[in-house]
Amino acid sequence: MKPATPRRRLLLFLPVGTRRSRRIFVLAHYAVAAGLIAITTWALPTRWSFLLLLLIPVLSLFFSLPGKIRPDGSLRSTPGFFLLRPAARRGTTALHLTNDGNAAAAIHDRFDERDRARRDSAHFVAHSYLTLALIPFLVAVTVAYADRSLWLFPVAFTGASILFILAITLPQAILLWTELDPAPETSATPTSLAGAAQ
C-alpha cells in the first residue's frame, strides 16, 4: 500500500498551519503590495515604474490561490477567485499546494455547506470594504478630471492599484484571517484503536 503523502502546510515557504501564521502571511502580503505601490507612485511616470507595477497583479494572483483551509490546517487547491478555477482544474500551480491530486482528494476538496457559508460570508464583508474604498476613489477621479489637477492623477492611479489588489485578494484574506485553528489531532489510528480493543 502506498503511504499517504503528508500534506503541505507551507505557502511561498511560509507556514500557514496556524491562525497566527496565516495572519502574518496576510499582513506580509499587504505590506509587500503597499511597498510596491509606494515605489511605483514615487517613480511615476517612468517606464520602469509601470513594469514594476506589473508585479502587483502577479503577487496578488499568487496570493489568491488558497481558497480553503482543511480541518487539519492544510490548504486546499481550488481558489475562491473565479479566474483561477480553470487553472486549478487543469492541475497547474494551485494543485502543488496540497500535493494530492487524485480522485479521492478531488471529492474531499469539494465545498461542503460550511465552506460555502464561510466563503459567501467572506464575500459579504469584502464587498462592504470594497464599496467603501470605491467611493473616495470615484471622488478623487471626479475631482482630477474636473480641473485637470495633475497632482491627482498619480493619486487616482494609486487608488486603482489598491482597488485592484483588494478585488483580487480580499475574500481570501478574510478567510485566512478569520479561520480558526484546527482542533488538535489524536495520534490514534483505526489500526491502533482495534489493537487496543483486543
Add this chain to the structure above:
Amino acid sequence: MKTELRLFGRQIQVATKAGRRRLVALFYGAFAGLMLLSWFADATGHSASFWTAEFTILVSPLLGGYLSGWRTPFSAGLIKPFGGNELIRYSSTLSRNSILARIYPKPEDLQAIRNDERELNQRDRAHFLAWRVLSGLVMAAFLLDYLEGTKLHVLQSAGVSAHACQAAIFAILQIGYNLSLTLPAAIILWSEPDLDPDPADPALAGAAQ
C-alpha cells in the same frame, strides 16, 4: 422580503418573481438611460457622476439592502437592511442616551431589520455573486488606467484616444458605484421564488371577505 412596494401612496404587488424582475429591469433600465443621457449632454462625465450619485441615493432605497432602514423613507425597501443584525448587536451593548436612541433602532423596530438564518444565507450568496461583477469592473478600470498611463502607446496604436480611455474609466467607476450598492439586493429580488402575499394586507383581507 416584502411582498408589496409602497410608492407615492400606491401599493404595487411584487409577490411574484416576474413582478420583481420587472422592477429590477426597470431600475437598471432607468439608470442606463440616465447615464447615456448624461454622457451625451456632458462629455466630461461630471453630470453623469452627479446623476449617478443622486439616482443611487434617492432611488436605490426602493430595492433595499444597503440603503435601507427602519425609518421613513428608507423603510420602503423590499429587502431588509443587510447590516440589520449588526445594528441590533451594537445597540444591545451600548447604553441608551438621546443621541444613540436616534441612531440605533428601538425594540419595536427590530422586526423590520432582523434577518433570520435563511435571509443571512441569501444575503451572503448574493454578495458572492455580486463580487464577481464588482471585481471585474475594478479590474477593467485598473487595466485601462494602466494601459493609458504607460508610455508604451498601446491604446493609441489601437486607435483609442487618451480622452476616450479616461472617459471609459470614469464611466466604469460610476457604474461600479451604483452596482456596489444595489446589485446584491437586485440579485435577491431577481432570484427569489414567488412569495405568498402578506395576509395582513387589508386589501387582500377585504377581497377574501
